[in-house]
Amino acid sequence: MNKRIKYSSDRAAARRIWRDERGSAVLESSAVLPLLIISILLLMLMSLLVYERVVLYYSASAAGERVAFRWDNSSRDPISGIAPAGRYDALYWRLGDDDMLDGVFGPFTGKQSDNRLALPLSQTDVSPGESLPVRKMKPSAGRVAVSYNGDMEYQRTPMLRRVVVRLSSSVVMGQIARLSGRSNSRVKASSVIIDPVEFIRNVDLARYYAVKFGSGRTAADKRAKATAILSERKAVTGATEGGTS
Known part of the structure; x- marks a missing residue:
């Protein structure tokens, strides 16, 4: 009990x-x-990661847009885009320095030029032997923050020209980015170059030689002969600077 x-x-x-x-x-x-x-x-860290990627992409996009805008005249200011009076690129710089032959006669002129800059730039001065596309990219590429790594490249196809900027950064988000499986933040931005003068000249050139070459058995010989002539002109006009357009 x-x-x-x-x-x-x-x-x-x-x-x-x-x-x-x-x-x-x-x-x-x-x-x-x-x-x-x-x-x-975690929310704060993810917000910082998103913020850094947005800033990184903005920097890459702005650099590419500046180059694309001033592409028709390398004397333009990299920020305002204003060209000094009386200063232009050579009249036929597209033939000599823009790899136009590779776009129209690609199978006959070989590999395109390597128009790429490593970022950040150590110096923005013009070096001997540099192509005009590289000189066009240098002023804008020199304004990319030194804390960013990457490259700026000019890509040319028969119908499309664009500036591609790739940037990466691990200054702020080195440890945070590793949580997502990457050692740093990487972005890629491309800007299409709009150049009506170049487009019209390329179309006229292609139409002219299409009629001249024809489709007979001698077409290949005619293309090879035209390529040789234009290559010689490219060697001469490629080194020409100044002039009017």
């Missing part, structure tokens, strides 16, 4: 302890607060 009474009193005491809500706020806070703090920190 006494055992039964003791058992009943123990159950009642345990039931009272279980139903007692004193200290529950402290217990719940100690369980939830760390999770809340970790969630806030």
Whole structure:
């Protein structure tokens, strides 16, 4: 009998302890607060990662747009785009320095020139032997922040010309980016070059030689002869600077 009474009193005491809500706020806070703090920190870190990628992409896009805008005249200011009066690129610079022969006579002129700049630039001065596309890219490429690594490349096809900028950064987000499986932030931006003068001249050139070459057995010989002539002219006009367009 006494055992039964003791058992009943123990159950009642345990039931009272279980139903007692004193200290529950402290217990719940100690369980939830760390999770809340970790969630806030993760959101802040992800926000920083997104912010850096946005700034990085803006820098790449702005650099490419500046180059594309001033492509028709390398004397244009890299920021305002204003060209000094009386200063232009050579009249036939597209033939000599823009790899136009590779676009029209690609199978006959070989590989295109390597028009690429490593970023950040160590110096923006013009070096001997540099192609005009490289000189066109240098002023804008020199304004890319030194904390960014990457390259700027001019890509040319028969119908499309564009400036591609690739940038990466690990200054701020080195450890955070590794959480997503990457050692740094990388972005790629491309800007299409709109040059109506070049387009019209290329179309006229292609139409002219399409009629001249014809489709007979002598077409290949005519194309080879035209390529040789234009290659010689490219060697002469490619080194020409100044003039009017």
